[in-house]
Amino acid sequence: MDSLAQLKPDMVKIWVDDFNGKYPAKMQPQIYKAIIKEAHQHNLRVAAHVYYLSDLKQLVAAGMDIIAHSVRSNVIDDSTIAQMKSKQVIYIPTLSLDEYAYIYAQQPEWINNEFFKKSLEPGVYEMITTEKYQTDLKNAPNYAFNIKAFETAKQNLLRLFKAGVLIAMGTDSGATPIRAQGFSEHLELQLMTEAGLSPLEAITVATKNAATALKIQQQYGTLEPGKVADLIILNSDPVKDIKNTRQIFAVYKDGKEVSKGPLP
Numbered sequence: 646m647d648s649l650a651q652l653k654p655d656m657v658k659i660w661v662d663d664f665n666g667k668y669p670a671k672m673q674p675q676i677y678k679a680i681i682k683e684a685h686q687h688n689l690r691v692a693a694h695v696y697y698l699s700d701l702k703q704l705v706a707a708g709m710d711i712i713a714h715s716v717r718s719n720v721i722d723d724s725t726i727a728q729m730k731s732k733q734v735i736y737i738p739t740l741s742l743d744e745y746a747y748i749y750a751q752q753p754e755w756i757n758n759e760f761f762k763k764s765l766e767p768g769v770y771e772m773i774t775t776e777k778y779q780t781d782l783k784n785a786p787n788y789a790f791n792i793k794a795f796e797t798a799k800q801n802l803l804r805l806f807k808a809g810v811l812i813a814m815g816t817d818s819g820a821t822p823i824r825a826q827g828f829s830e831h832l833e834l835q836l837m838t839e840a841g842l843s844p845l846e847a848i849t850v851a852t853k854n855a856a857t858a859l860k861i862q863q864q865y866g867t868l869e870p871g872k873v874a875d876l877i878i879l880n881s882d883p884v885k886d887i888k889n890t891r892q893i894f895a896v897y898k899d900g901k902e903v904s905k906g907p908l909p
């Protein structure tokens with residue numbers, strides 16, 4: 646931690662997960678407690694990759710700052726939610742990651758969407774649309790397990806959001822090629838609305854709340870005088886349908902138009 650702090654990172658991320666038994670052991674509490682203590686002494690926040698509710702409870706008690714990914718093992722109980730709120734823990738659900746774990750077996754309605762196709766690396770579309778790929782995914786031992794995990798993740802997002810825990814958007818896109826970079830952010834917005842957030846609430850999670858999570862809200866996250874003008878202009882109203890965030894007319898960075906979006 647001393648050598649890491651010299652590199653001046655924004656935060657420290659740890660993994661507390663055995664990936665459904667794939668790895669023999671998870672990071673032990675005495676290790677992550679030491680990491681959290683040392684990180685905080687260096688004024689660094691700690692984000693934890695969490696899957697199981699039992700780990701979440703221990704990590705919250707140990708002072709972890711940010712939960713990266715959803716709790717997918719169980720629905721989070723009220724007392725844990727109350728502790729997360731009082732300790733101002735930030736939650737980043739990454740729902741699209743969980744949908745990508747199984748969705749290509751079901752031919753999602755967006756699979757032939759031009760925005761999606763354009764955001765894929767060469768060869769990925771051909772791979773995910775073969776019958777063999779889709780059948781193998783459907784027959785994988787964890788197929789039903791992953792679908793259930795995704796449903797639990799959506800329930801947890803809504804419960805935490807309603808309780809007033811700060812939710813910020815993340816996707817984990819690009820970590821594997823089937824998580825399309827660029828499209829995933831728009832899919833994440835849609836999935837948050839499917840979990841029960843309104844379109845405007847989902848957009849706020851992706852903008853204002855994400856900037857707050859990064860502690861850059863003085864300059865970013867909302868359209869206000871004095872803030873950096875990073876924004877997209879849409880052809881259709883996303884409050885009416887969240888999928889309208891994909892109807893991009895122009896992309897602005899720091900007040901300058903840099904793109905007309907992914908499609909001509």
Ligand SMILES: [Zn+2]
Pocket residue numbers: 694713714
């Ligand atoms: Zn992770």
